[in-house]
Amino acid sequence: MRHPRRHRRRHPRTALAAAAGSLALLAALAGCGLKSGSPMVDDVVPGSVGKGLPLKGASLTVTSKNFSENIILGQMVGLVFKAAGAEVLDRTNLPGSISAREAIVKGDADAMYEYTGTAWITYLGNSKPIVDPQAQWRAVRDADRKNGVTWLPQSTLNNTYSLGISQANNAKYHLRTLSDVAALAKKDPSAVTICVENEFASREDGLPGMEKAYGMSIPASNIQKMDAGIIYTQVSKSNSCLLGEVFTTDGRIKAMNLATVEDDKHFFPNYNAAPELHSKTYDKYPAIAGLLDPLSAKLTTQVARDLNARVDVGGQDPHDVALDWLVREGFIKKG
Known part of the structure; x- marks a missing residue:
């Protein structure tokens, strides 16, 4: 699936301003093929991750919000799943944060990269952020279990x-x-x-x-x-x-x-990107952690700036940017 260049990059907090509208749109989509998407057809094979094809026979759906960075991250997840043997349905580029979140909660999608600050404040209803990034991630992980959502370890990529x-x-x-x-x-x-x-x-x-x-x-x-x-x-x-x-x-x-x-008083919340999974998917395929943890370990704020620039400044396709980075880092190989 290919995505047109985005001339105005939408950020998680901007997208949340239209949460009610997104919920209405989600309901409309549910009546006209919410599960629609495009199969990933890339010929990719394992590199440093995916050896032994631990997802062989799996049929998984990846999603994302509709701004460049999150689309890139969603494409990475899908490509790694594909290289590990899964059939992958690409449902990235959903409108706003709420629709992507609901897709994970309901099981209409299996995996995406989400932001800890968005989850802690918007989805989980807290008013004050937790200053320590790891403590905030742990709090999100623990609180979201009741919603049927599993969080894997976060990256240092902080989109705040x-x-x-x-x-x-x-x-x-x-x-x-x-x-x-x-x-x-x-x-x-x-x-x-x-x-x-x-x-x-x-x-x-x-x-x-x-x-x-x-x-x-x-x-x-x-x-x-x-x-x-x-x-x-x-x-x-x-x-x-x-x-x-x-x-x-x-x-x-x-x-x-x-x-x-620098925000030296730590006023702004941490928005670290971390894989968010439908819990039943993770229970069935726990090998997903071994596929995505190495990616998260490599994803820094500077890496995100470089990748986002290729889309938002250079006009490249998010899918191609994700594929090039994964191959360059040795996570997967082209078949």
Whole structure:
């Protein structure tokens, strides 16, 4: 299955803003072929994973949300399953977070990469993130068992919020942390201009909460609201935004040579990517852990930035990007 290039990359938190709409769409899909998808037909064989074809005879469905990074990760899961002997149905690129999540819970899909922060706050109903990434993953793993969902160990890939700044501006202001931004806002309020999405501007886990956590106050006249894609351009090529809302794994950070500001008080939740499985699938095929754990161990924030850039900046197909990376890392081989 091939996916068109996405000109505007949707992030987990952005997609969740339309949760109710996604639920309605899910219901509509259920009546017109929710299990539809395309068989993966790639000729791939085991590399460092999948030896002995532990999934031979299995028929598995992989899914993902509809933004580049998650599609890439979903394609990786499917390709590894395929190399391990399974027949794989590709149902990646579902609209929003809720539809992909429901597919896993109900067993309409078997596996995907999900984000710990999304699960902890949105699916499991908690209001405060857990600062330690491993502790948050363990809490998600334990709490989600009752929903028939199994979590495998997480990666260090952390797709969370940050603020970006051009290298030229950072050479002038030396903003290493959000505490540095707060100090500059107090010293020279006019200097701190920021570009954000509408949602980030109003959410308590966005700009308002960040200001409270760091004791900063940015004048309303210094806040510009715009589409996510435009923010990167504004921060890198104009003086209208000293800082801009970015996502830490976005490939445009590297492509546009931006620096990111450290969240030194750990205000933003951790959004580490980890395999999420329908528990009955895992019970039947426990070998899946041995297939996906090595992938997760290699998936870092920097790796994600590089892979995302190939799609969002270079215009490549997420499937091809996933396949190339898996082959290059030696996980699978082309037949």
